[in-house]
Amino acid sequence: MDELEGQPDQLISFDVVVDGERHATVSIDGELDMSGVDPLAARVEEVLGNGVTSLTVDVRGVRFADSSAIALWVRWASAVDEFELREPPPLLLRVIGAMGLAEKLGATS
Amino acid sequence: MYWLPAITLIIGLIVTGTLALVSHSQYVANEKRVLKLRARDADALVAGALPSVQTPLASAAELADVTGGNVAKFKRFAAAYAGTAGSGHQYVSLSLWRVGSLGSGPVAVQGAAPVLAAQPGTATSFLAAAARSPQLSVIGLLRVPQPRLGYAYANPGASGGYVVYAESPLPASRRSRLQGSSAFAGLDYALYLGHRQVPQKLLLTNVNRFPLPSPSDAETVPFGNNALTLAVSSRAPLTGTLPRDLPWIILVLGVLLSAAAAALTLRLTQRRQAAEALAGRLEVIASENERLYAEQRDIAQTLQHALLPDSLPTVPGVETSALYHAGERGVEVGGDWYDVIALDAHRLLLVVGDVSGRGLRAATTMASLRYAIRAYAAQSDDPAEILTKISRLVDVAESGQLATVLCAIIDTESRQLSVTSAGHLPPLLLSDHGGEFVDSDVGLPIGVEADTEYRSTTVTIAPESTVLAFTDGLVETRGESLDEGLERLRAAATRHDVGLPELLGTLVSELVNGRSEDDIAIVGVRWTS
Numbered sequence: 001m002d003e004l005e006g007q008p009d010q011l012i013s014f015d016v017v018v019d020g021e022r023h024a025t026v027s028i029d030g031e032l033d034m035s036g037v038d039p040l041a042a043r044v045e046e047v048l049g050n051g052v053t054s055l056t057v058d059v060r061g062v063r064f065a066d067s068s069a070i071a072l073w074v075r076w077a078s079a080v081d082e083f084e085l086r087e088p089p090p091l092l093l094r095v096i097g098a099m100g101l102a103e104k105l106g107a108t109s
Numbered sequence: 110m111y112w113l114p115a116i117t118l119i120i121g122l123i124v125t126g127t128l129a130l131v132s133h134s135q136y137v138a139n140e141k142r143v144l145k146l147r148a149r150d151a152d153a154l155v156a157g158a159l160p161s162v163q164t165p166l167a168s169a170a171e172l173a174d175v176t177g178g179n180v181a182k183f184k185r186f187a188a189a190y191a192g193t194a195g196s197g198h199q200y201v202s203l204s205l206w207r208v209g210s211l212g213s214g215p216v217a218v219q220g221a222a223p224v225l226a227a228q229p230g231t232a233t234s235f236l237a238a239a240a241r242s243p244q245l246s247v248i249g250l251l252r253v254p255q256p257r258l259g260y261a262y263a264n265p266g267a268s269g270g271y272v273v274y275a276e277s278p279l280p281a282s283r284r285s286r287l288q289g290s291s292a293f294a295g296l297d298y299a300l301y302l303g304h305r306q307v308p309q310k311l312l313l314t315n316v317n318r319f320p321l322p323s324p325s326d327a328e329t330v331p332f333g334n335n336a337l338t339l340a341v342s343s344r345a346p347l348t349g350t351l352p353r354d355l356p357w358i359i360l361v362l363g364v365l366l367s368a369a370a371a372a373l374t375l376r377l378t379q380r381r382q383a384a385e386a387l388a389g390r391l392e393v394i395a396s397e398n399e400r401l402y403a404e405q406r407d408i409a410q411t412l413q414h415a416l417l418p419d420s421l422p423t424v425p426g427v428e429t430s431a432l433y434h435a436g437e438r439g440v441e442v443g444g445d446w447y448d449v450i451a452l453d454a455h456r457l458l459l460v461v462g463d464v465s466g467r468g469l470r471a472a473t474t475m476a477s478l479r480y481a482i483r484a485y486a487a488q489s490d491d492p493a494e495i496l497t498k499i500s501r502l503v504d505v506a507e508s509g510q511l512a513t514v515l516c517a518i519i520d521t522e523s524r525q526l527s528v529t530s531a532g533h534l535p536p537l538l539l540s541d542h543g544g545e546f547v548d549s550d551v552g553l554p555i556g557v558e559a560d561t562e563y564r565s566t567t568v569t570i571a572p573e574s575t576v577l578a579f580t581d582g583l584v585e586t587r588g589e590s591l592d593e594g595l596e597r598l599r600a601a602a603t604r605h606d607v608g609l610p611e612l613l614g615t616l617v618s619e620l621v622n623g624r625s626e627d628d629i630a631i632v633g634v635r636w637t638s
Contacts, residue, residue, distance in 0.1 A: 034467060067466075067581070068509075072509065074511060075506055075509055078505060078506050078557070091589070095585075098534060099554055100530070100552050101553065101557070104557060
């Protein structure tokens, strides 16, 4: 698990596991904004480059995501055949809904 | 920089010197005092020999007086006291003189001939004086080949009778060790006859050079009608070697300690100066950073304002106002924008958008979208069509960017509001009935898919309404539901009954309340009649 500490009150951690022939699961915890997305983006980019076509993003532990983070998920969703945003917390789901992205990100309550 | 160590060194040396001097003078005073005591002891010992010198002479004089100068009796008596040198007798010569005829020499002699007799003038005057003196008379016969000390005694009250005269030898060189007496242990000495230390009167010494080395002391004690002066000097410190060496020990240690203290002070001074210099440099760096931050923030805000409209168009019957608030991370330009375009004499196109991310990339995308919308608005007055066209301009797969955009056409005459949203938050409608968000259809944000179809939602507005469109920075707070933020905005907007520009300012300051790190764009249109 890679841990990145930006501002003192800000901690995100993520885990990327290729757990099928062409499937990977990305688990994210904490607050995700533009100051912390780059390492996560690079890691997933690498996995996608290795032929993963199905992605599950587990965001149960995400307390906050800004538009940069959501843009990143949209980018992943566009890059794979199957995409699922697993169990977004209500606050996150509300933001995704307000942006008209619930269907695109496979996130329904 | 060097004055403190220098003062430390100087003070250390002064203290050291003072201590060494005090210690030395103490040592010298003690030596003198002890030497004086030793000199008195030794002198008293020498003078103590007087009775043993005087007693045989007194007895012989008595005998002569009683026997009327019987030579045989005198010689028998004198034989016990006088003999040739080395025979173990007290004197080398013991002689009897008649006071009345001193000039004719001794009446009787036992042992060697008296040296004094060779100097008749001296003999006569010395012995005549001795006959009158109640004390033992002493004379030094020192400038002769065999120097001797002469003693003369006549019994008091036997005037005109006899004087007994004795001589004891002195070593020719005057060099002798007074042995068997601890009083002279460790001392150099010179014994003089008389009150003064003159070479002619030197009786005994154990040294070759005069005067005696300092510190020295001289004590004079009476010896018969004469006196003995003993000068002494110590060969080694009498009070011990430590008091003698103490001043030097103090001096060496003091100098070393002073030097060490000065070196330590110098080191501490240098360290403090280094620390001060470092603190100064850090201060310079900090203020430089602050200046650079302020400069960067200025650049960002200048750029931001350059990318936003200079002024808003005026359309009869409505008032427009807009506000841009840079968030706490204001060193970078943001991707939020607003625009108001006059489509014709009574219609306005209201635009609010937000490009994800920050910095120059977000700002350039924002600028291109803003100008693209202005360009497309000139071709078509359907906001859905405009958004579909600009959906081709951004691709998240390429740039990683998304943009949420709200387009609203306001017809000031028919009071129709037509809202089209590309993933953007709905506008707030304020009227006499309160505030409500326009429940419009929300399409995909710009950048998700090219040629996205959008649907517009049209509502009719009550007279004297206000439309507010804004970006998420106004209502989004970490850890809080979006609905709570929207509700807070609605409540605040309906509570304040002020002019439009004041309303925008109040809403931003009230809702941000020091917590916003995000940028905020807000634009409002209010019917004036």
